[in-house]
């Protein structure tokens with residue numbers, strides 16, 4: 001792990017494979033369960049509950065002790081990002097960092113803002129929503145993270161998400177469940193900020209925290225995660241109708257090949273089904289179309 005405190009970045013080995021990066025493009029999220037120690041999870045909760053004195057590793061330029069004290073008391077207690085123990089064991093957690101390095105390239109930018117989504121359980125579910133200021137597109141310029149510092153079983157209303165809902169506008173009935181994130185203390189959900197999500201209904205008792213923050217890309221994308229020698233761009237599964245074209249575009253963008261990406265539509269690549277007797281036509285098309293992420297064209301292609 002190479003942590004550049006002055007530039008607020010880190011670098012480390014990528015831990016995701018081609019298959020896992022493509023899976024992230026398809027689902028819009030990945031989870032890591034219980035990867036932070038109990039001691040650090042407890043310390044995080046104590047910090048958030050005001051039971052632990054602040055000990056920032058430095059005072060950022062332009063801020064004063066009084067500013068830090070004020071920030072800590074808000075619903076955005078970003079001062080936790082200045083605690084050495086939080087940086088080392090949560091922000092730079094080996095498994096979290098390896099996945100982020102795979103998706104965001106070298107010198108990943110560390111978060112500058114934290115939101116504490118705390119709720120006193122029991123509480124009703126939130127409405128389904130895609131967060132403010134999201135953008136639909138092939139770019140993966142940042143990854144948002146949910147960190148659950150205490151055990152967050154279903155009774156404690158973990159955030160629910162809808163796999164694959166990050167590629168375009170999505171609505172969902174309140175009665176329809178999603179996939180719960182959460183799990184044992186120290187669990188993470190790394191996801192596209194555009195994904196449809198909500199706080200789940202809770203029936204348990206007590207205060208539940210969930211910290212939300214984003215890591216940022218600082219360089220051009222390239223395929224520098226773990227390459228699988230037999231990974232086949234032509235025959236991989238990118239998703240079904242109205243999804244595969246966007247997923248493949250995102251994967252190509254991450255490979256640094258976003259500009260080359262073109263599709264011919266219909267049952268052509270990147271769409272495929274397991275019942276074909278040969279690979280889909282249209283792979284590597286030069287004169288094809290780009291998916292229309294803005295949804296301005298009736299056929300879903302931009303040009």
Ligand SMILES: [Fe+2]
Pocket residue numbers: 129130131197
């Ligand atoms: Fe939200």
